[in-house]
Amino acid sequence: MQKKPYLTLFLSTLQLSAFTFGGGFVIIPLMRKKFVEKLHWIDEQEMLDLTAIAQSSPGAIAVNASILVGYNVAGPLGAAVTVVGTVLPPLVIITVISLFYDAFRDNAVVSMVMAGMQAGVAAVICDVVITMARNVLKPFRWQPLAVMICAFAAAWFFSINVIWIILACGALGAVETLVRARARKERQQ
Amino acid sequence: MIYLQLFWSFFQIGLFSIGGGYAAMPLIQHQVVDLHGWLTMSQFADIITISGMTPGPIAINAATFVGEQICGLPGALVATAGCVFPSCVIVMTLAWLYYKYRSLEILQGILLGLRPAVVAMIASAGLSLVFLALFAGGVLPSSLDQVDWIAAGIFVGCLVVLRRWKTDPIAVMAGAGVAGWILYSIF
Incomplete structure (x- = not known):
């Protein structure tokens, strides 16, 4: 290992985070390029594993991936360094925007641009939802479709706290896995 | 204690947003708009729009923005810390467990059960953004003039x-x- 991995870790994640526009998935290929191909700190298979963990853990994917890379390279202190590196660019940028927000919002041109962009963002989210729903329903099964409809109804019509919906669906998945595992064991006996 | 409230709200957002990207959106809306009224729905839409145009995760952007609007830079730092804290603990624990057990069937089962729900949550939050962008007042219009x-x-x-x-x-x-x-x- 290098003499000062902390500085390199910090600068790398800072740079990656500053250029991760859009969803968090964008940071994964960038990280792979930096830490696998360029620095050789993490091997190919490990990066895939880390990606899976980052995706399936709560929180932002970019932050999770940074924690994993930092932890992997230099332990908990490495993770702390990469988190700060990842959080700093959005913190600075949004702080600056936030300071000028009122003037920004009252400007006629800005509000026209923002109105247009809001319609655009709504379209982007619809696009994301369509793609995600397709992936979840491929191959088609009734159960995820039913879960999706119920969860949507709970959130949209009944305004149930999303945390309860997520906990309920996670519990359902756990129970289903246990039941299936038991059935498999009985079949084997 | 506004700092504690901020930290706790964004701690929950960080803890329960699974799937990254827009998955955090409905949780942020719930905490920040519905529960605490820190932002109006139109401010919330602004921050989602700004998040789309600037680098960084939506949750971090929202945390910074909300904290900043309520009590300046310390607020932004506290909210961001709250947002990141659960990730740090859980991800490191999972990484440790993962290297120990590699493929946890029960964990995969939980994640599989969550996926359709996550999509539905995003759809619900997305629909309120569509309403806000397209209809006056953000509610389903009663006449075509409101579109x-x-x-x-x-x-x-x-x-x-x-x-x-x-x-x-x-x-x-x-x-x-x-x-x-x-x-x-x-x-």
Whole structure:
């Protein structure tokens, strides 16, 4: 290992985070390029594993991936360094925007641009939802479709706290896995 | 204690947003708009829009923005810390467990059960953004006068472009902004 991995870790994640526009998935290929191909700190298979963990853990994917890379390279202190590196660019940028927000919002041109962009963002989210729903329903099964409809109804019509919906669906998945595992064991006996 | 409230709210957002990206959106809306009234729905839509145009995760952007609006830079730092804290603990624990057990069947089962719910949550939050962008007052219109036809046109145009050509969302949003500027200036 290098003499000062902390500085390199910090600068790398800072740079990656500053250029991760859009969803968090964008940071994964960038990280792979930096830490696998360029620095050789993490091997190919490990990066895939880390990606899976980052995706399936709560929180932002970019932050999770940074924690994993930092932890992997230099332990908990490495993770702390990469988190700060990842959080700093959005913190600075949004702080600056936030300071000028009122003037920004009252400007006629800005509000026209923002109105247009809001319609655009709504379209982007619809696009994301369509793609995600397709992936979840491929191959088609009734159960995820039913879960999706119920969860949507709970959130949209009944305004149930999303945390309860997520906990309920996670519990359902756990129970289903246990039941299936038991059935498999009985079949084997 | 506003700092504690901020930390706790964004701690929950960080803890329960699974799946990254827009998955955090409904949770942020619930905490920040519905529960505490720190932002109005239109401010919330602004921060989602700004998040789309700037680097960094939505949750971090929202945490910074909300904290900053309520009690300045310390607020921004506290909210961001709250947002990141659960990730640090859980991800490191999972990494440790993962290297120990590699494939946890029960964990995969939980994640599989969560996926349709996550999609539904995003759909629900997305729909309120569609309403806000297209209809006056953000509720289902009772007459056609309440529909913002320019926004509706931009929305449909963007969706077609995104579905058909898989265009970069940043480019689409920028295009929508320019279209808004031109169309609202003309009409």
